[in-house]
Amino acid sequence: MRKHVLAVAILAAAVPAMAQAAATAPAGEIAIYDAAEAKKAVAKLADEIEKTFVFPDVAKRYAAALRAKLAAGGYDGFTDSVAFARAVTADLQAVAPDGHLAMFLDGGPSPQPRAAQGGAPVAPPPSPMERAGMIAPGIAFVRFNGFYGQPETLKAFAEFLDRTAGAKTLIIDARTHRGGGLEEMDVLFPRIFAKAQPVMVMDTRASVAAVNGPLPFRSLVKVDAPAELARSEHRVTPVSPASPWVNAKIYYLVSPRTASAAEHLASSFKGTKRATLIGDTTAGAGHYGGAVKLGGGYSAFIPFGHSYFPGDKGWEGTGVTPDIKVAPERALVEALTRAGVAPAEAEALSAEYMPTGSMARRTR
Template sequence: MRIFLSQLFFSVLMFPVGSSAIAQAPGPAPAAAEAAFDAKEAEAAVTELAKALEENFVFPDAGKNYAAMLRANLAKGAYASFPSAKDFAERVTADLQAVHKDGHLRLRPVTAEMRARRGGPGGGRSGGEERSAVSRSGWLTDGVAYIDFAGFPGNKATIAEVEEFIADHRGASTLIIDARRNGGGGLDEMNLLFRELYAKPTTLVTMDIRQAVEEKNGTPFGEDPTLRKIAGPATVIRREHFVTPTATPGPLAKAKVYLLTSKNTFSAAEHLSLSLKRTGRATLIGEATGGGAHFGGVVPMGTGYAAFIPVGRTFDPSTGNSWEGTGVAPDIAVPADQALAKALELAGAKVDAATALLKLGPVRTTAR
């Protein structure tokens, strides 16, 4: 299952802004900074953005407030002139955040180069070899396995590498999952890990989506067997994400698990963080995560822009609280660059973190 970018029910523009819990955190788009401002494109983008937020934003009242603000600013000429498309998009994003803060919601300019590289609105990823999002993995020392994710794209290359990693490291007594640079994505990769890490069926987190949005557009989740509908408020469709262990749980179900986090751990990587923390299955080490708990997708706005529209929220079923705006707090707070060393210390490993990583080779260029 992939609840981000083209797999969401919207007509999606595939360019590297990332997506949700499931959508990855918007990433850098340096080429967009050079795009020229066009007043007609800007007007079309604001008009479509107001409509999309009013109809689809996870919180209906906030969606209406966003729309009212955008239409009022457009009417008084607040979006008529800017030095560049980037400046305009940043102003709109700031205006949105002033109405109601959301870690995913933002407007971005789109260049011709982005469309060509990613296949255009509604198109798929074009050109280039599919790459895994596993930056590096392997044995750090005897009994201590390590895997570093740059994201959770759910592509074949990443899935294959995770499956191979599990097969080769099932006997680990300690597993270190590095999510310090993980901007998010979907559930596929973490689901592969979950079924190995848990010894009994376990509810992880709860996910709500506006009922009107799903009834209009269909489910963004497909037939994911790890999600099931449960009772919820009248205006939302509620699901719980759960794990069913492998038929014969192996040593990983009893292994110590450490999850490394930073302020750059975002969205689906925070879904992973909360799931492991609230069930007591892992010790989180590092920094509080980035604070984006609302899933959705990237939608074209006119011809020159696109916006990430959050349509649902993920939260702790025990408390009702999400990590939106606050992040998931680590169990052991240390600077992010010291998190691996701390995990190795807790694992009783007699190896220096930098030396251990050298054995795995350099960080690979990965999919995001």
């Protein structure tokens, strides 16, 4: 069974989940390096990329580069598994940059805290949803650190939206959002849109879709596509009767840390003009895919799909630019003042609601 990664959460499924993750080597682990196994893993990685990477022409270039370096002895001399995986990742990125493509040790980015070498356990990741409530009169606020589709989060999000329906403004803070799936968006969209419409196109490589089936989200509708692709539209079906949220002003706070599924939402908001984006340009991780075992203790995240707003080209490598560009740390102040909060109060609320996680671009 192939494992598909939703941001930092690892979900095993019979069909591929949309994976929106920045795959890196697990922190704090020491792995015994086996040169023969490492080289076998590179050979398998080349084969897997060639079969499944979203763009077949680029896939061939990746595979050729790995095989050429392997044949030339370019992967000889390593003594450390983490350094080896990072070197292979760097070689792939040198061929064609991709916000998700990476080799890492089995386990990848884990939702469980790992013990640091010689130190205390690493702090657990933040909750997927934080600080949901009224931040000021008539202004609802919620922060997302990831869209992991957990039933308890979806229930809490729906209850928050229903409880605060009637607010004039909704502020969604995605400045520390690392990615995920579509379920949280599918809780939000039927409430905030007044008419049915597509908000995203998702192209999956046909060879992957033929083996694994369609992406497992009920809001996706299959549409015609070229033979090499399996194309779905992410569609909105508004609730009936219409929610009071259709009349609310929405601000979406972004940063260079805002990645993957959070960019899917950003692009949907910007394309439909349903929300105002405030902050800085997002991470530029616009492909989705899955994690595959390579053997020898290695895995890789291989993008097999590409997302883009209808009529647009997507945000891979470029990010989604905000409507109002300010330092991410100032984004909430900007949103609050635009919503009518006095400057001094906006400053105080921004300090109180400042994310604890990083808003800087993620590095490999």
